[in-house]
Amino acid sequence: MRPDCRDDLVRAHAFSVAERDAIYHAIETRRDVRDQFLPQPLPDDLIARLLRAAHHAPSVGFMQPWNFILVRDTAIREKAFEAFERANGEAALQFEGARRESYRSLKLEGIRKAPLSICITCDPDRAGPVVLGRTHNPRMDAYSTVCAVQNLWLAARAEGVGVGWVSIFHDADIRALLGIPERIEIIAWLCLGFVDELYGEPELAVKGWRQRLPLEDLVFENGWGQPQG
Numbered sequence: 559m560r561p562d563c564r565d566d567l568v569r570a571h572a573f574s575v576a577e578r579d580a581i582y583h584a585i586e587t588r589r590d591v592r593d594q595f596l597p598q599p600l601p602d603d604l605i606a607r608l609l610r611a612a613h614h615a616p617s618v619g620f621m622q623p624w625n626f627i628l629v630r631d632t633a634i635r636e637k638a639f640e641a642f643e644r645a646n647g648e649a650a651l652q653f654e655g656a657r658r659e660s661y662r663s664l665k666l667e668g669i670r671k672a673p674l675s676i677c678i679t680c681d682p683d684r685a686g687p688v689v690l691g692r693t694h695n696p697r698m699d700a701y702s703t704v705c706a707v708q709n710l711w712l713a714a715r716a717e718g719v720g721v722g723w724v725s726i727f728h729d730a731d732i733r734a735l736l737g738i739p740e741r742i743e744i745i746a747w748l749c750l751g752f753v754d755e756l757y758g759e760p761e762l763a764v765k766g767w768r769q770r771l772p773l774e775d776l777v778f779e780n781g782w783g784q785p786q787g
């Protein structure tokens with residue numbers, strides 16, 4: 559056996575079992591939160607840890623294109639909620655009949671209830687016009703910013719903080735509300751706060767909107783549509 563194939567060497571960089579389990583626990587119990595927010599403000603040191611987690615996300619060419627706009631102000635959050643309501647009325651009309659009624663019964667934001675919102679943006683110019691890894695796909699900077707969102711979301715789960723992503727807006731409304739320049743892309747509006755409970759499964763699944771797909775149907779091998787052997 560080659561010495562570098564010894565099991566203890568191959569696994570030298572793995573976490574301990576307890577650490578590994580904690581990571582999977584955070585991943586599997588992370589939830590999108592809409593209605594379970596408590597009003598207590600989040601401590602500054604906790605918010606700093608969440609932002610640090612987000613800032614340690616991978617990014618194309620290490621461009622770190624993100625900014626984080628913290629919105630605690632009640633009047634601004636109220637205006638964001640009004641923007642959501644306008645867009646949500648339009649969204650409901652995309653569905654017909656019972657599905658529309660079902661959509662209307664869902665709560666799809668926690669903007670007013672959560673004590674903190676964070677708008678996460680992407681600056682495409684952060685690292686100059688030519689970015690290592692972005693040349694053939696300009697969306698890579700946005701994808702990087704989404705990685706930051708997910709880091710924050712998982713760290714929040716570990717901290718007992720609920721996060722809800724709200725995307726039912728016209729960008730122009732949020733841009734005007736927060737003074738975001740045209741060249742900056744709005745990636746996410748996140749609602750954050752401590753929670754009184756968390757769903758064990760996605761709320762949309764619990765409420766019958768849509769179920770988790772079987773993983774085996776989504777995994778191919780060596781080509782599109784080829785099931786695993």
Ligand SMILES: Cc1cc2c(cc1C)N(C[C@H](O)[C@H](O)[C@H](O)COP(=O)(O)O)c1[nH]c(=O)[nH]c(=O)c1N2
Nearest residue numbers: 588589590592665666667723724725726760761762
């Ligand atoms: C890009 C993006 C955008 C949105 C979301 C997610 C993501 C990734 N989600 C949350 C989404 O509904 C939720 O993640 C799924 O239903 C799965 O549930 P869990 O996140 O596992 O609880 C979401 N939820 C909601 O109530 N209103 C919204 O506008 C959005 N927008």
